[in-house]
Amino acid sequence: MELTTREAAQRLGVNQSRVRALVAAGTLDARRVGPQWLIDADSVDRQATFTAAKATGRAMAPRVAWAAADLADGGDAPWLSAAERSRLRKRLRSASSIDVLRRWLSSRSATVTRYRVGDRDLDALLDSDDVVRTGVSAAAAYRLGLSTGGAADAYVTTDVAARLIRDFFLIESRTGNLTLRVVEHNLHLLTARAVDDQRVSTRLIVAADLADDRDTRTKSAGRDRLAVVLDEQKQGR
Template structure:
């Protein structure tokens, strides 16, 4: 495990919503995997993700409105940043900017999962491209990797955002079924659609965030590498 692909004790504490002392206790108990480099401990991001999934109630996720506003502010897209600003009160906007400045999207990722509900589905392989061509879908994660230089390739797989009102229609039309071997991953958004009408690919930070939140080790690594480049210095 390389230190530059791992998290410090402080970063792990922020992601888990606990104190650094509690992180050290979890390491001693075997609840988190860590490697010592010199005098510093580095936490394996996969073990941290497993811990977060095993204990999701520890988090107080942001509301969908606040989650999307923060993602817009971090997008690097001037138009989306204005949209994010308009979603928030002046006080909330100041608070969100402060959180981004202190930690960046990587540290805040556990609190942003309320932005959409993720469905891992299996489609007939011949239908994957047809689903990708459906109007209104916005590609993200592995399906936006090429546009944003994310270091992952997943051929014959679609990952995209879709409005809740479209989801049942797609499931019925293409006979989509839940699967542990998905080739269609849909992030279903309930409420205000966060993308512009002509959007077909999610912004880089969001695509990387979706990879980082995935259970796939390669995807998490690719997302983490991208998000680390955006971290405040």
Template sequence: MEISVGEAAARLGVSERRVRERIAVGDLRARRVGRAWVLEEAQLARSDRLGRPMSRRVAWAFLDLLAGGSGDGVTQPEQSRLRRKRELLLSSSNPAALLRSWLPSRALVQRWSAAAADLPALRDDERIVLSGLSDVRSGLAAASVVEGYVVARDLDDLVEEYLLSARGEPNVVVHVLDEDRAVSRPLPLPVVLADLADHDGPREAAAVERLLRHLS
């Protein structure tokens, strides 16, 4: 089915100008009908890059803004742009895809394999701040996976103590934080949303949409 530029923009959570830019560079295929462009709706599902990724500094400012903060650490013009992105996110029909596109630089992600018997102790370890699938607010918490944030200086010790391995089926998702980055416990809800979005699955996307209503 073909849709208009306006409908595509609403689906992707971006401006109509951004859709036209992507048509111009060939990222989206479209054809003219009179003076207007129309696009095949099916290709939008394959479009996983909805905007330029933010730097780590800007990503954390955006998460702070979503959580009700002022977006510290960025300039006034950057804050204005982030407020516009916040409005785009809250009105988007696909917020998980936007978060996944905008925030990949917020932390280094590592995936490890651990013995199932060690997961409860790992989940309770004070050096890990639970997030994503392991945060109870997601409604998806599973005993078979541990996901959370770890400060870089603690990572090697955790790998050694729990015999985490890069081989095997990953069941531990670690978001590695810089030494100067501190997070609260529990994490701000927008951080959990960003982590859920990264899993790129229908259950996680539904959880993002549900939890995003608490921010609006």
């Protein structure tokens, strides 16, 4: 579902110029159609949740967001300096809520696009080189009790996305069964875990993606797992 700038402003309780600023900053997902913006309703609702939770601080830089996820799963985020890792661990322990954590991690992908792909091709696509499962595609690996419902979710680079589009004849669709989250680095590969012979993203990344889902049960599973990881950080585990 898409909203006009006016409708988005009404949902957020702000003026239209503020909505346009959020679009320009990449906080709201939108596309230009003629003279106006059409704004993704899910991104508006997500921003409304952040605002209500007072989680309105800046998102982490992508390299820091992926480092946070790696550290939370016992990794050492070697692309950060020792001082940066120390500061990041303290920051994770200081997170006041899961929505603050979600806000910090909101920079984890450059773009998110949905495609339509044949059901029989999903497993082969997810097992392709340089594809990292996340969201519902990683739920089974982390024993979250969610079914995929015939959907798939993964992190890829721009080049890999182009290859998948070509090899699997992907058709862009706002109601598609495949979500590709494009990143501009290889940190999704450096931080990936091998679970049950599947290449999956870290718990924080998977949980944040689930928490952004429009399905209530999926969203709840993501928020619950974020709460578990956040509690671990506060306890110093």
